[in-house]
Amino acid sequence: MSNMKAVPLVRRRLVLTLKAFVEIAIWRVPAPVPPSEHPFKYRLAYVVGGECVLRYDNERGKGDHRHFGGRETDYAFSTPEQLMLDFNADITRWNHEHGHS
Numbered sequence: 001m002s003n004m005k006a007v008p009l010v011r012r013r014l015v016l017t018l019k020a021f022v023e024i025a026i027w028r029v030p031a032p033v034p035p036s037e038h039p040f041k042y043r044l045a046y047v048v049g050g051e052c053v054l055r056y057d058n059e060r061g062k063g064d065h066r067h068f069g070g071r072e073t074d075y076a077f078s079t080p081e082q083l084m085l086d087f088n089a090d091i092t093r094w095n096h097e098h099g100h101s
Contacts, residue, residue, distance in 0.1 A: 004030040035063040
């Protein structure tokens with residue numbers, strides 16, 4: 001059994017506008033968070049007007065998924081870099097659909 005702990009890779013909050021911010025947390029973990037099969041734990045959130053309108057996360061028992069448009073769907077995680085690209089694309093999509101820039 002390993003004493004290795006989660007290692008933070010990214011942990012930041014970025015204010016985008018007076019009403020919108022992004023919060024990103026990604027850790028490398030010693031063992032996958034079931035049912036995920038990769039060594040990462042993550043939570044990425046886009047908050048507008050005090051409401052979380054987009055979130056990607058993996059939690060024990062649920063695995064990799066995203067919340068977008070009031071729906072929760074599975075997410076096919078590949079790498080932290082691709083996760084960030086997909087998250088940013090969904091922010092752009094949400095902003096376009098809701099008239100935000």
